[in-house]
Amino acid sequence: MNIFNEQQTVELLKRLTCTPSPTGYTKKIMNVMASILDQLGVTYTTTNKGAIIVTIKGSNDERHRLLTAHTDTLGAMVKEVKSSGRLSLSMVGGFNWNAVEGEYCTIHTASGEEVRGTILMHETSVHVYRGAGSLPRDEKHIEVRVDAKVRNAEETKAIGIEVGDFVSFDNRFELTDTGFVKTRHLDDKASVALLLQLVKLIQEEKVTIPYTTHFYISNNEEIGYGGNSNIPEQTVEYIAVDMGAIGDGQQTDEYTVSICAKDSSGPYHYELTHQLVDLAKKNDIDYKLDIYPYYGSDASAAIKAGVDVRHALFGAGIESSHAYERTHIDSLRNTAELLHAYVMSPMIDEEEEN
Structure with missing residues (x-):
């Protein structure tokens, strides 16, 4: 057996x-x-x-x-649709925000649509924000950049995204030739x-x-x-x-x-x-x-x-x-x-x- x-x-x-x-x-x-x-x-x-x-x-x-x-x-929920059209998040489960910074994600809308995005610091660009690397990784600074042509809250809501929508993180599954399984x-x-x-x-x-x-x-x-x-x-x-x-x-x-x-x-x-x-x-x-x-x-x-x-x-x-x-x-x-x-x-x- x-x-x-x-x-x-x-x-x-x-x-x-x-x-x-x-x-x-x-x-x-x-x-x-x-x-x-x-x-x-x-x-x-x-x-x-x-x-x-x-x-x-x-x-x-x-x-x-x-x-x-x-x-x-682990995951997140949409806490706020921001005036920029981006999303602030509320954590589901216990983790550190730095563990998902830069990760691709999916927003699951109430109508069943899936919208892609990326989890980033608001102050990501080093060409604009001095000291961005030392800012706290928290709900105030972490946001989702939505992969849709949205420039404000109204446009984001128009594609079906709303407060309370779930956000899942890409798993990035990989099996190495040395026997390691890497994935969220x-x-x-x-x-x-x-x-x-x-x-x-x-x-x-x-x-x-x-x-x-x-x-x-x-x-x-x-x-x-x-x-x-x-x-x-x-x-x-x-x-x-x-x-x-x-x-x-x-x-x-x-x-x-x-x-x-x-x-x-x-x-x-x-x-x-x-x-x-x-x-x-x-x-x-x-x-x-x-x-x-x-x-x-x-x-x-x-x-x-x-x-x-x-x-x-x-x-x-x-x-x-x-x-x-x-x-x-x-x-x-x-x-x-x-x-x-x-x-x-x-x-x-x-x-x-x-």
């Missing part, structure tokens, strides 16, 4: 990252999810918030597991691709899993409440599959699967976390254990909502998170292998009893 199909995973990841889905504007990406699942012959339910839940019955239907990943990404929105579409591939594997290989398992594709994680509801009451374990944070003081890298012991919300379930570590060791899966200083997940959102589950978090290591991100095929492979090892393993309390 081939647990990780590199070509299929990369092709799927490219498709997902090329589909705009800033938080709040996820209908298109969720339709893509539904289409993929329909092609696999997998049944699913859709929540009122638009999330998709796939349930695969296991040998034990009394104690359930849940794995989640999110399709929603690896957080968390890398995990979504891996979960879909796992569902495909179970479905096509007719794998019998030990516990009924829910695959929860959420669409509001970047604003804090993606996977905190519609959790079946039989759920005992809740795994967020989400990016590993890379930087100074971190063990996480782009080649291993990152298992999170603690983030801003506090420690993850100790025994479940160390079951993941043990599974990695037993299956020769390269991993790193880490703490993410400024981070929250759908699993921690579920805990805060009062859901009584054991929760854990792991995923591929993502470099330059919430900017132009990068990971390596090796990290995707190690994450896929840990996902498979986990869904086939006994729950930690049953393992202890044996």
Whole structure:
């Protein structure tokens, strides 16, 4: 059994990252999810918030597991149509404006039109603005230069652009010959691709899993409440599959699967976390254990909502998170292998009893 199909995973990841889905504007990406699942012959339910839940019955239907990943990404909304015809933005999700300065973007109008543009500082031209490089990158100075012949607010509004329209950032997907995947929105579409591939594997290989398992594709994680509801009451374990944070003081890298012991919300379930570590060791899966200083997940959102589950978090290591991100095929492979090892393993309390 081939647990990780590199070509299929990369092709799927490219498709997902090329589909705009800033938080709040996820209908298109969720339709893509539904289409993929329909092609696999997998049944699913859709929540009122638009999330998709796939349930695969296991040998034990009394104690359930849940794995989640999110399709929603960073983005922006039109805050103001300026007198110049350009647009000021309101941030969706948490990032730094310098991470998107100079990026091409798409304005999604209420009528369904897509208008191209570029995110720039208002004071970009060094031939006009002295000290432009030292000005703060913030909502006051960042704007969208619209790719249409508009010279004032009235002309911009006349082509259908209005306050509240969503703005998505170009992903710029690239797979290098050295195995790196470079694109925006690896957080968390890398995990979504891996979960879909796992569902495909179970479905096509007719794998019998030990516990009924829910695959929860959420669409509001970047604003804090993606996977905190519609959790079946039989759920005992809740795994967020989400990016590993890379930087100074971190063990996480782009080649291993990152298992999170603690983030801003506090420690993850100790025994479940160390079951993941043990599974990695037993299956020769390269991993790193880490703490993410400024981070929250759908699993921690579920805990805060009062859901009584054991929760854990792991995923591929993502470099330059919430900017132009990068990971390596090796990290995707190690994450896929840990996902498979986990869904086939006994729950930690049953393992202890044996």
